[in-house]
Amino acid sequence: MSKKLEGKIAVVTGGSAGIGFGIAKAFAADGAKVVITGRRQEELNKAVVEIGNGTIGIQADASNLADLDRVYDTVKAQHGRIDVLALNAGFYEFMKLGEITEAHYDKTYNTNVKGLLFAFQKALPLLPKGASVILTGSIAGFRGIPAMSVYSSTKAAIRSLVRSWILDTKGLGIRINVLNPGHTSTPGFNNLLPAAAHPGVIETIPLSRLCTPEDLGKAALFLASDESAYINGIELDVDGGAAQF
Numbered sequence: 001m002s003k004k005l006e007g008k009i010a011v012v013t014g015g016s017a018g019i020g021f022g023i024a025k026a027f028a029a030d031g032a033k034v035v036i037t038g039r040r041q042e043e044l045n046k047a048v049v050e051i052g053n054g055t056i057g058i059q060a061d062a063s064n065l066a067d068l069d070r071v072y073d074t075v076k077a078q079h080g081r082i083d084v085l086a087l088n089a090g091f092y093e094f095m096k097l098g099e100i101t102e103a104h105y106d107k108t109y110n111t112n113v114k115g116l117l118f119a120f121q122k123a124l125p126l127l128p129k130g131a132s133v134i135l136t137g138s139i140a141g142f143r144g145i146p147a148m149s150v151y152s153s154t155k156a157a158i159r160s161l162v163r164s165w166i167l168d169t170k171g172l173g174i175r176i177n178v179l180n181p182g183h184t185s186t187p188g189f190n191n192l193l194p195a196a197a198h199p200g201v202i203e204t205i206p207l208s209r210l211c212t213p214e215d216l217g218k219a220a221l222f223l224a225s226d227e228s229a230y231i232n233g234i235e236l237d238v239d240g241g242a243a244q245f
């Protein structure tokens, strides 16, 4: 059976762990040459080996515009184009209303909105006709979560940006969609919520289990491949039904 991303070049930000790692792994397994980014070199080195298929790791902070330039310069020199762009790196932490700090606001918005916006804009010259752009949103973008208001609003912003970007890119033949994970077992999630709290979360999910990076890899592969060739500007919830009630 032919692979869905054979001959394609994919870039995944925050691809060294968690959801980004699941996405990068799914892309590479289906034939893509993958470039991942992350801030910790050691994590990148490990992930590059595990993902395989000639994956390249570039140490870069998704909220730093100079780092983004460096990533795209390297991708341009190595591959010349980006067929699949998965902007996944994001920051989340709890911060109660009344205690929200400027540092929390800046870090959350600089990573999730500013960094993502410029990562997309700077990638435009490298995106050929037929390219697929996948932005990691969250079901938090349309639901209330206690002590997560700033984070949730960044994910709503991503969803909103896409509505205009599909109009701004009309005629280029590129597709842009939002992938909304539900509660996903990742290093970041497990750090936010200790294992003892997981049963209470699972209780709220109709499929009675946490989402996995593999679940998101499969959904991202669908959005990346020609199987979703006429799907543009949507948000795809991969949440076990958690956001439906």
Ligand SMILES: NC(=O)c1ccc[n+]([C@@H]2O[C@H](COP(=O)([O-])OP(=O)(O)OC[C@H]3O[C@@H](n4cnc5c(N)ncnc54)[C@H](OP(=O)(O)O)[C@@H]3O)[C@@H](O)[C@H]2O)c1
Binding pocket: 013, 014, 015, 016, 017, 018, 019, 020, 037, 038, 039, 040, 041, 043, 060, 061, 062, 063, 088, 089, 090, 091, 092, 111, 136, 137, 138, 139, 180, 181, 182, 183, 184, 185, 186, 187, 188, 189
């Ligand atoms: N897990 C969930 O339940 C869940 C639910 C909905 C949405 N999401 C979204 O999914 C995305 C990934 O979350 P996750 O749970 O997989 O996180 P994670 O377990 O913390 O993994 C994050 C990955 O991204 C990298 N990363 C983090 N900040 C970065 C930055 N500023 N620049 C470059 N790389 C960065 C990390 O490596 P370094 O630390 O080395 O940089 C790591 O490889 C985020 O956008 C998050 O908002 C997660």
